[in-house]
Amino acid sequence: MELLIPEWDAPANIGALATLRAGGYSAHPYGDGEGGLGLNLGAHVEDDPALVAKNRALLRRLLPQEPAWLSQVHGTTVEDAETAPPAAQADGCVSALAGAVCVMMTADCLPVLLCDRAGTVVGAAHAGWRGLAAGVLENTVAAMRARGGKDIMAWLGPAIGPEQFEVGAEVREAFMQHDATADAAFRSVAGRPGKYLADIYHLARLRLNAVGVADIFGGGLCTVSDSRFYSYRRDKATGRMASLIWLK
Template sequence: MFTWRERLEPTGDRYGVEWAVTDRHGGSSLAPFASFNLGAHVGDLEEAVSTNRHRLAHELGLRVADLRLMDQQHGSAVALTPATSGAGEEGVPAADALVTGSTDEALVVLVADCVPLLLVDRTEGLAAAVHAGRPGLVAGVVPAAVQALRDLGATQLEAVVGPSVCPRCYEVPAALRDQAAAVVASAVSVSRSGTPAVDVAAGVVQQLADSDLDVSVRWLPGCTREREDLYSYRRDGRTGRFAGVVRLLPPERVA
């Protein structure tokens, strides 16, 4: 169910965090989505996706209604969750970054080659889940998410960059590589066959390093296209989505 999972307990005034990256195992979906597909718009059976999402929520000690997902656009829009924005109406926002200050919900970013980025400020009690593919990198979703957190008071971020397609496996037309390079130089790369490629994760890491905030980055290893335990759109086309998930845990202090 998880290829990576970590729980950092709250200490004193400091929030804890539970964050994870799911894999293909332990779910109810059948081929070609087998088995822990969390994406509802890929052609999988609704019941299977629902069962898988319930399992994910249960693992995190939450209800499925406490999972916050996005209608991902490959853009740079940032949405605050209902609990954080004060909006009464729940919905799935059209956005590529979700931000919360609530400890009662988990943010979920769905991917199958794009970069799942998770961010927390454990002093201020803020978290974000960001969907950064090549278009999102170029559109600036990472700086937009960091700015949104900063606007809410964040000063010091911890970041986890999840597995994504590696540049050896991500050949693109030269024009697209050049477009990415114009935004963030570290995204320039070369494919396994020597053709132009984009290193989206390197670009994300560079954008975090370039931000005005103090960001400590952990970059998880693994290429989605090369790892059978993760979904890869480039490898399989019709396939499922795995997830980056982040949930804040309340500090020990009594409010």
């Protein structure tokens, strides 16, 4: 199993990691892209359920308990990792209980991991453009603050990069309606009127900054151009990676 360990100034009692594509039991098109087996953690992508279960069991060995697997719907609902019903529909997760694991699955959308400086609360968010524009990061930060979190920091995991994320004018407009400075995150595509290249990392930083989260780490890893990652836009039929965070 290959892992990505966040490089950030989180307190010592914060556990966090993100999975990559290789090192599991899933075969093509959920494999490692080079003919080997892959660590697909998504149970909703038509992979063999038994293989997904084996992949999740591999990951479970690294964690204090089973993660709070959610049904992600590109929305703004936030659940608590210790009380969320199985497969609850939500795109944010928080916890102030040691051992409870927040998890988000992605394959181009932006995973965001969060914690506070005191190491008392953690959160994770699935920030596809719809959820990001609708306020999933703001809701996740608010849920952390409701549990006593202060001085919150964030790590931006692997997502579709600004050279690959072509969107229509409606996406740009959705962000511009909220914040005119979001214009800086969009570049017109030459010869394609109404099409833009969007920087989802820049957009996430704007939304986090607006709610007082200034310490932001990560960003810059492109799931489409880097074959270590699953990418829906690149491959269509593909697996899902996981980004996880917990209090030790």
